[in-house]
Amino acid sequence: MKATAWRRRVLAALTLITSPLAALVLALPATAAAAGPITGLAGKCVDIAGANTANGTQVQLWTCNGSGAQQWTVGSDGTIRALGKCLDVDGGINANGTKVHLWDCIAGNTHQQWTYNAAARELVNPETSKCLDATGQSGADGTRLQIWTCNGQTNQKWTLPSDSSTCTRTVGAGESTVQVTFNGTRYPVAVYVPSTAQPPVRLPLVLNLHGTSSTGSGQLWYSNMKPAADAGRFLVAAPSGAIPNGSGYAWNVPGVGTSPVGARDDVAFLGAIIDALTTTLCIDPARVYGTGYSGGGRMLSAYACLRPDRIAAIAPVAGLRAGRPDPSNTSRPDPASCQPARPVPVIAFHGQQDNTNPYGGGGSALWQYSVPAAQQRWAAIDGCPGSPATTQVSAHVSRIAYQFCRNGTAIVLYAVSDGGHTWPGTPNPSLGNGNTTREIDANALMWQFFQQYQL
Known part of the structure; x- marks a missing residue:
C-alpha cells in the first residue's frame, strides 16, 4: 500500500474516534515475528469459529485447512492476531476455564499479551499466569480454548508458526x-x-x-x-x-x-x-x-x-x-x-x-x-x-x-x-x-x- 493511501485510511479511522479508549483500538499490524497456523492437541489448528470477526467470537481447535481463520501473526509486541483481531482472555479474568476469544486489538491491553515457553511449548498469558488450554483434553473439532493453570499436559502444548528466515541450529554438521x-x-x-x-x-x-x-x-x-x-x-x-x-x-x-x-x-x-x-x-x-x-x-x-x-x-x-x-x-x-x-x-x-x-x-x-x-x-x-x-x-x-x-x-x-x-x-x-x-x-x-x- 502506498504511504498516501495508508494516511488516508488512518485519517478516516481517526474521524470515528469518540473517546480516548477508542483511539487505542485501531488494529494496525504488529511487527511480525512469524505468521501461519498454531497447532496443538491431535495436530489440530487454533481456529476462529466460522471465520467470524465479531468481538467475542470463540477460538477453538479445528482440523487444519489453511484458511485465514487459522493464519495467526505472532507479533513482537506480544499479541497473536488473525483476521485483524487479537487473541484475548475474556475480561482478563484469572480463573480456570475463562474463555479465550477474538477481540479488537487494544494497545497495552494485558488480556491480549502472550509469551511462549519454547521448551515446554506453552502459551502463557502473563496477566493471569495461566496457559492456553484445550477444554477437557479433547482434540475434537470445535473444542473450546480457555486458560487454565499450567500443568504440562498435552492439551497445553502448542507449536507456533516459525520464522522461516533465521534460527539457531544446536547440532553440528x-x-x-x-x-x-x-x-x-x-x-x-x-x-x-x-x-x-x-x-x-x-x-x-x-x-x-x-x-x-x-x-x-x-x-x-x-x-x-x-x-x-x-x-x-x-x-x-x-x-x-x-x-x-x-x-x-x-x-x-x-x-x-x-x-x-x-x-x-x-x-x-x-x-x-x-x-x-x-x-x-x-x-x-x-x-x-x-x-x-x-x-x-x-x-x-x-x-x-x-x-x-x-x-x-x-x-x-x-x-x-x-x-x-x-x-x-x-x-x-x-x-x-x-x-x-x-x-x-x-x-x-x-x-x-x-x-x-x-x-x-x-x-x-x-x-x-x-x-x-x-x-x-x-x-x-x-x-x-x-x-x-x-x-x-x-x-x-x-x-x-x-x-x-x-x-x-x-x-x-x-x-x-x-x-x-x-x-x-x-x-x-x-x-x-x-x-x-x-x-x-x-x-x-x-x-x-x-x-x-x-x-
Whole structure:
C-alpha cells in the first residue's frame, strides 16, 4: 500500500474516534515475528469459529485447512492476531476455564499479551499466569480454548508458526543422534546435517523411515542419503519404529495388522519429531518431506493420509500405500482409510520383481493390493484428470505420471522391470532382496520432486 493511501485510511479511522479508549483500538499490524497456523492437541489448528470477526467470537481447535481463520501473526509486541483481531482472555479474568476469544486489538491491553515457553511449548498469558488450554483434553473439532493453570499436559502444548528466515541450529554438521521426548520417554533419532548448512538458516527436512527389522541409523546407511543431502542442502532425520522386530524395529502403522498392547503411536511420534527438530535442527516446517523403505514406506503413506498438514510431499520406496486393504475386497484400497484434507504430492519407486511387497499385489496380509492400485487411489485423492502418461526413461525403468492434479500436485511412479525389493541407486547391498537398479537414483529424483512443493 502506498504511504498516501495508508494516511488516508488512518485519517478516516481517526474521524470515528469518540473517546480516548477508542483511539487505542485501531488494529494496525504488529511487527511480525512469524505468521501461519498454531497447532496443538491431535495436530489440530487454533481456529476462529466460522471465520467470524465479531468481538467475542470463540477460538477453538479445528482440523487444519489453511484458511485465514487459522493464519495467526505472532507479533513482537506480544499479541497473536488473525483476521485483524487479537487473541484475548475474556475480561482478563484469572480463573480456570475463562474463555479465550477474538477481540479488537487494544494497545497495552494485558488480556491480549502472550509469551511462549519454547521448551515446554506453552502459551502463557502473563496477566493471569495461566496457559492456553484445550477444554477437557479433547482434540475434537470445535473444542473450546480457555486458560487454565499450567500443568504440562498435552492439551497445553502448542507449536507456533516459525520464522522461516533465521534460527539457531544446536547440532553440528555430519551424522549424530538427537534425543526426542514423546509421552515422557526419550527416543534417539539419527540425524544428518549437510556440510553445506549455514548455521542461522532454516533448511528443508527429509524424514527417512526404515524397513521392518531395521533401525534409523541402518536406513541412513542403506539409502545412502548423505551425499544427496550435501548436494541438495537438506536435513535428514531417520527415527526408529515403535515395535521390536528381529534385529531392529517395525512401525506401528495405523489400521494395518494388530498393534501390541501399549505400542507407541507412531503417527503422533513423527509429529513430535518434526516439532522437536524445528528448534534443535533448525528445520523449515513448511518444507518437511518424507521417504521410507518397505514398512517405512507403508508408515509414511499412512502419515500422509492422516497428517497432510505436516508433510509437503512423500516418496515411498518399495512401500507405497493409500490406506489399508479393503476388507470386502483386498485387491483395492479402502477409501475410508485414507482421506487427507488436502492433495498430497507423491513420487514412488517400486521393483516389478519385488517378492516382499509384490508390485502386482498379494503377499502378506499387510500388503494385498497392487502398486498401480495405490497410485490410482492417490490420483483420485488429488483429483488428477485423465489417465497417466508413461515414459520409458531407461532400459528397465518406466515413469508413470498423473499430472495437473489439484493444487499443482502430481502422482509419479518409477516402475523397475528388473528391480527387486531394493532402493534404486544405492551402492549398498540388500542381501536376498533381488536386483538393485542403478539406472536411476531415487534420492536425486525425489529431491528434484520435493523442491516443487511446500506447505
